[in-house]
Amino acid sequence: MQIDKFSYDNRIVRDFAYATMIWGVVGMLVGLWVALLMVFPSWNLGGIPAGKETIGLSFGRLRPLHTNAVIFAFVGNGMFMGVYYSLQRLLKARMASDLLSRIHFWGWQLIIVAAAVTLPLGFTTGKEYAELELPIDIAITLIWVVFGVNMFWTILKRRERHLYVAVWFYIATLVTVAVLHIVNSFGFPASLFKSYSAYAGVQDALVQWWYGHNAVAFFLTTPYLGLMYYFMPKAANRPVYSYRLSIIHFWALIFLYIWAGPHHLLYTSLPNWAQSLGVVFSFTLIFPSWGGMINGLLTLRGAWDRVREDVILKFMVVAVTAYGMATFEGPMLSLKNVNAISHFTDWIIAHVHVGGLGWNGMLTFGILYWLFPRIFRTELHSNRLANMHFWVATLGILFYAVPMYWAGFKQSLMWKEFTDAGQLKYPFLETVTQLRGFYAMRAFGGTLYLIGSILGVYNLFQTAAKGSLLADEPASAPALERAYAAHGSEHWHRWIERKPVQFMVLTLIVVLVGGIVELIPTFLIRTNVPTLSSVKPYSPLELHGRDIYVREGCYTCHSQMIRPFRSETARYGEYSKAGEFVYDHPFQWGSKRTGPDLAREGAGNNRKSDSWHYNHFEDPQSLSAGSIMPSYAFLLDREMDTASVPARIRVMQRLGVPYPRGYDRQANADLMHQAEKLRASLASDGIQTPANREVIALIAYMQRLGTDIGKSTTAQNQ
Amino acid sequence: MSKIVSQYADQLSLIGIYPVIALILFMAVFAAVLVQVSMMERADLRELSKLPLDMNDDPETLNEQTH
Numbered sequence: 001m002q003i004d005k006f007s008y009d010n011r012i013v014r015d016f017a018y019a020t021m022i023w024g025v026v027g028m029l030v031g032l033w034v035a036l037l038m039v040f041p042s043w044n045l046g047g048i049p050a051g052k053e054t055i056g057l058s059f060g061r062l063r064p065l066h067t068n069a070v071i072f073a074f075v076g077n078g079m080f081m082g083v084y085y086s087l088q089r090l091l092k093a094r095m096a097s098d099l100l101s102r103i104h105f106w107g108w109q110l111i112i113v114a115a116a117v118t119l120p121l122g123f124t125t126g127k128e129y130a131e132l133e134l135p136i137d138i139a140i141t142l143i144w145v146v147f148g149v150n151m152f153w154t155i156l157k158r159r160e161r162h163l164y165v166a167v168w169f170y171i172a173t174l175v176t177v178a179v180l181h182i183v184n185s186f187g188f189p190a191s192l193f194k195s196y197s198a199y200a201g202v203q204d205a206l207v208q209w210w211y212g213h214n215a216v217a218f219f220l221t222t223p224y225l226g227l228m229y230y231f232m233p234k235a236a237n238r239p240v241y242s243y244r245l246s247i248i249h250f251w252a253l254i255f256l257y258i259w260a261g262p263h264h265l266l267y268t269s270l271p272n273w274a275q276s277l278g279v280v281f282s283f284t285l286i287f288p289s290w291g292g293m294i295n296g297l298l299t300l301r302g303a304w305d306r307v308r309e310d311v312i313l314k315f316m317v318v319a320v321t322a323y324g325m326a327t328f329e330g331p332m333l334s335l336k337n338v339n340a341i342s343h344f345t346d347w348i349i350a351h352v353h354v355g356g357l358g359w360n361g362m363l364t365f366g367i368l369y370w371l372f373p374r375i376f377r378t379e380l381h382s383n384r385l386a387n388m389h390f391w392v393a394t395l396g397i398l399f400y401a402v403p404m405y406w407a408g409f410k411q412s413l414m415w416k417e418f419t420d421a422g423q424l425k426y427p428f429l430e431t432v433t434q435l436r437g438f439y440a441m442r443a444f445g446g447t448l449y450l451i452g453s454i455l456g457v458y459n460l461f462q463t464a465a466k467g468s469l470l471a472d473e474p475a476s477a478p479a480l481e482r483a484y485a486a487h488g489s490e491h492w493h494r495w496i497e498r499k500p501v502q503f504m505v506l507t508l509i510v511v512l513v514g515g516i517v518e519l520i521p522t523f524l525i526r527t528n529v530p531t532l533s534s535v536k537p538y539s540p541l542e543l544h545g546r547d548i549y550v551r552e553g554c555y556t557c558h559s560q561m562i563r564p565f566r567s568e569t570a571r572y573g574e575y576s577k578a579g580e581f582v583y584d585h586p587f588q589w590g591s592k593r594t595g596p597d598l599a600r601e602g603a604g605n606n607r608k609s610d611s612w613h614y615n616h617f618e619d620p621q622s623l624s625a626g627s628i629m630p631s632y633a634f635l636l637d638r639e640m641d642t643a644s645v646p647a648r649i650r651v652m653q654r655l656g657v658p659y660p661r662g663y664d665r666q667a668n669a670d671l672m673h674q675a676e677k678l679r680a681s682l683a684s685d686g687i688q689t690p691a692n693r694e695v696i697a698l699i700a701y702m703q704r705l706g707t708d709i710g711k712s713t714t715a716q717n718q
Numbered sequence: 719m720s721k722i723v724s725q726y727a728d729q730l731s732l733i734g735i736y737p738v739i740a741l742i743l744f745m746a747v748f749a750a751v752l753v754q755v756s757m758m759e760r761a762d763l764r765e766l767s768k769l770p771l772d773m774n775d776d777p778e779t780l781n782e783q784t785h
Binding site for chain 1: 736737740741743744747748751752754755756757758762763764766767768769770771
């Protein structure tokens, strides 16, 4: 038998590990800052002029920076670190191309830097977790292809015939993320950094949450399950508890996850059948998820005594437990009666952070502590510091999650409470002011977690400094023989485990089934989105205002979706209809109500005067004492970008918005005409401002919201 | 093409049955995997589950290999 001598590339593992740690701290720091802004809104730094643009440092612009940083920079780099280490060893082969590895690494870091620059500048698509604009989306696609080619090339030249379960999860991640990213990012550009989603309203919402939920599934979960299946057995030095269970876990999980997106849209204008589909599959997800968790925890059977001493196992046990908690809670939150309480509240923030801080964060650090002594050929700098990190981080998760659960319940119950006379008991603002104590506790929990992470990063960098990188780790393995002699009656799974291309195709088919069944009817069946004749396209000024609304990330705090509950129709007006959103590229339903719903902000009793909006944007607290909304005073000075209006109208026409032919040439005249009327309205209230200011456009958009379906059916009660 | 599909799809009046069909589809796949997995040989499973452990990457051993 021929024995090949080769080496593993540890340099790429080290690079991704460093990037994980650095971006992790940066992402958490931004998260802590935005958490503090909700406690101390006066700390908001507003907008800093930067040439033609403004660097926004308000919650709306920084929150996407936080989510993108922790998901794609921290967890993304952590995933690549683990994949590059484990893949080489599971396949007994060096990565196929060092060059592709380096292109992947530097390309990914450049994408992160591009996100860190463009998001505060307000270049955003306005779709959660997919905010990055078209040029960056294209770069992501290219770099993902580089990663995929390198990974598959390595698989093809492997020396181990059978693909271990971890590799299946990596393959599922590779193909599904590619599909999700391409489908959801489909849009048309009006300029280099301004594009509009190809989908509108209900359809956009369904595609976005099909993507959004599966970003959780196939970016934060499946690759990390792969890492769990590799690194937990390594850390415990015992094989995975049940390989049978891992097979069921894999296929059931990837089949089910892809259908679950609509649970983010329960009680919205999404067709009922799609909501039911989301509920059924989300609930069923508990079975494979818990199968995976149990498989992970039982891998430690007979080694539980070591958990007391081994800090790496401690991190891993908390990670898998958090996975179990989050995947129990997720299906529960998908039940309509629970969702009616939890949606739009801080409960969801608690839920995602149990997953993010617990599952992803703790597993990442567990892997880092396991890896560094091995690739740097030394012992961990300080076990004591690592233990301290563990306890501080665990406490941090508790201090983060518990107040947020409490806040979520409180918030929801306050929204829904009526007096004996049948009036809503609490004005919206009071439901915000009563939560600030919880937000302070959340910030404390986040601080603890960040301190733990900084301790960990220090400890790991000290470890690296103490040792020296084993850049090319020597290895040897028998060459893979071309002919394969199957023994006995081989079952189909054993067959497919050694056929990577077929495995990938089958995985793709499995994940596509759910996507196709869910998306195609929503696009093709007209009755899914009944049109309303009274719904007209936005005027150019309103469209411009809407673009500013998207740019400032208003959707991160305000929803535009009134659910058919008495407590919501009483507060906000008639419940939202699918046909109201047919010109909304992108949809702006939001997922959180830190501020009130704005779907009917311009209608009925919700309607305020133009001057109220002007003063509110300048200084929210002057009109709403105790509000935590940041000031948007810079919009009072910024001039509208009228030069781009014709291009924006043309893109809208291309997307099917029925502006008259040639309207792009007339749009700016109409825009200025409406702006002039608004300026005069403000002047009559004693506010002198030029008509070409951005705040004018934003007010026009606010006043348009909810007016389409007729004033007779709008809000009865504030 | 999309117009043709759209015309036919638009006539789907029983769209509400989708979740049930989807669930049946899943249960069928799940049952098939379950049956197949239960028929796998224990020795094969043991061998496969040990794949990650099939190497020694302790820091001390690595030191010996490279010095």
